Amino acid sequence: xxxxxxxxxSTIAILGGTGKEGPGLAMRxxxxxxxxxxxxxxxxxxxxxxxxxxAKLNMxxxxxxxxxxxxxxxxxxxxTVVQSAHxxxxxxxxxxxxxxxxxDATARVDFRAPRPPEQPSAARIAQxxxxxxxxxVAAYQNVPAGALKKDLGQPMDVDVLVCADEVQAAETVxxxxxxxxxxAYYAGSLDNAIVVEGLTSxxxxxxxxxxxxxxxxxxxxxxxx
Amino acid sequence: xxxxxxxxxSTIAILGGTGKEGPGLAMRxxxxxxxxxxxxxxxxxxxxxxxxxxAKLNMxxxxxxxxxxxxxxxxxxxxTVVQSAHxxxxxxxxxxxxxxxxxDATARVDFRAPRPPEQPSAARIAQxxxxxxxxxVAAYQNVPAGALKKDLGQPMDVDVLVCADEVQAAETVxxxxxxxxxxAYYAGSLDNAIVVEGLTSxxxxxxxxxxxxxxxxxxxxxxxx
Numbered sequence: 402x403x404x405x406x407x408x409x410x411s412t413i414a415i416l417g418g419t420g421k422e423g424p425g426l427a428m429r430x431x432x433x434x435x436x437x438x439x440x441x442x443x444x445x446x447x448x449x450x451x452x453x454x455x456a457k458l459n460m461x462x463x464x465x466x467x468x469x470x471x472x473x474x475x476x477x478x479x480x481t482v483v484q485s486a487h488x489x490x491x492x493x494x495x496x497x498x499x500x501x502x503x504x505d506a507t508a509r510v511d512f513r514a515p516r517p518p519e520q521p522s523a524a525r526i527a528q529x530x531x532x533x534x535x536x537x538v539a540a541y542q543n544v545p546a547g548a549l550k551k552d553l554g555q556p557m558d559v560d561v562l563v564c565a566d567e568v569q570a571a572e573t574v575x576x577x578x579x580x581x582x583x584x585a586y587y588a589g590s591l592d593n594a595i596v597v598e599g600l601t602s603x604x605x606x607x608x609x610x611x612x613x614x615x616x617x618x619x620x621x622x623x624x625x626x
Numbered sequence: 627x628x629x630x631x632x633x634x635x636s637t638i639a640i641l642g643g644t645g646k647e648g649p650g651l652a653m654r655x656x657x658x659x660x661x662x663x664x665x666x667x668x669x670x671x672x673x674x675x676x677x678x679x680x681a682k683l684n685m686x687x688x689x690x691x692x693x694x695x696x697x698x699x700x701x702x703x704x705x706t707v708v709q710s711a712h713x714x715x716x717x718x719x720x721x722x723x724x725x726x727x728x729x730d731a732t733a734r735v736d737f738r739a740p741r742p743p744e745q746p747s748a749a750r751i752a753q754x755x756x757x758x759x760x761x762x763v764a765a766y767q768n769v770p771a772g773a774l775k776k777d778l779g780q781p782m783d784v785d786v787l788v789c790a791d792e793v794q795a796a797e798t799v800x801x802x803x804x805x806x807x808x809x810a811y812y813a814g815s816l817d818n819a820i821v822v823e824g825l826t827s828x829x830x831x832x833x834x835x836x837x838x839x840x841x842x843x844x845x846x847x848x849x850x851x
Contacts, residue, residue: 622840
């Protein structure tokens with residue numbers, strides 16, 4: 402299911418990459434041949450997570466840097482901070498991200514009392530802070546962290562809705578998503594990302610109700626792109 | 627995939643049942659043994675749609691009545707009016723629906739320029755109008771009308787998110803949903819239905835982008851209830 406690799410694979414920074422979601426994404430992309438930089442506010446934490454992933458994969462494709470340095474050194478960045486840190490993180494990364502694509506994976510959901518957030522979406526907030534020099538793309542808000550770390554190199558039973566104001570930026574992210582073993586669908590502008598955030602809230606509710614931690618969605622009824 | 631039928635099957639009224647979504651639901655439930663009343667503002671239209679469905683199914687389980695009479699004669703009602711008629715329809719049915727469950731399938735989405743609606747959800751609006759004597763359940767907002775009419779009696783490649791303030795009312799609707807050939811999941815309170823409405827908007831966008839008319843979702847990562 403992985404796409405054929407482009408001539409030169411991008412370097413991907415995973416900002417706030419020491420949390421729940423970041424390491425799983427890092428492992429999938431590193432397994433697919435991408436160079437990965439784990440970013441953290443604390444350099445040591447970033448380096449420790451990178452070393453841990455390299456050891457698990459028996460590879461040396463993952464390094465660790467402070468968030469801004471990670472963003473500057475990468476072709477494309479992914480933001481996987483906890484929701485409470487979202488706005489401050491984006492503000493702090495404004496300069497480092499200019500000219501790049503930022504994939505925002507933030508869903509503003511309270512895990513204890515999940516309910517759908519209201520507009521603007523987290524990704525729209527990020528776009529407004531970062532300005533037109535950064536192309537924000539919303540994705541991965543509801544990918545179960547545990548599922549990412551299992552069966553690396555195998556397709557996941559999870560689809561990704563990719564929202565972006567520019568289709569071209571979305572397509573770059575959709576290729577990365579395929580490389581990580583997930584099908585991706587273009588789901589419209591950054592404003593539509595509010596639905597994906599809300600879906601995250603519903604999936605968390607469903608995990609609680611049915612007992613589990615891996616609820617996700619697949620899309621049906623569309624010819625596979 | 628259909629559940630074992632209860633001792634006495636409910637009579638289901640499909641209000642605004644002459645449109646796109648109603649006839650497909652009617653066909654699936656009639657095929658599963660339920661008595662169906664198609665409701666319309668115009669008695670003749672309701673009767674014509676009912677006769678058409680009976681002819682297609684070679685059965686006689688579907689009748690037609692004016693909306694209020696249909697609601698009064700049924701154990702459970704489904705509202706499948708076009709979104710612009712939603713509020714007036716609910717107001718007009720207030721008395722007839724007391725003591726019953728109303729399944730609200732309304733998604734307030736402009737098909738020409740789909741974008742996620744804001745709170746309150748259509749189903750919450752309906753609940754507020756109808757008062758505590760009616761149990762409103764939100765479901766079927768994003769079930770493709772065409773898919774309902776195909777392969778009756780076969781499971782559909784579509785899952786249904788069921789939102790209700792009372793789990794017991796949701797469970798009744800989830801059983802009906804299984805009987806129609808779809809898996810159903812309890813997705814929290816009526817406020818969560820805003821996400822399902824927004825999802826409808828995204829699925830319409832995806833149908834336009836990818837070319838099609840059957841985009842839908844499945845849930846993964848949960849032990850089948």
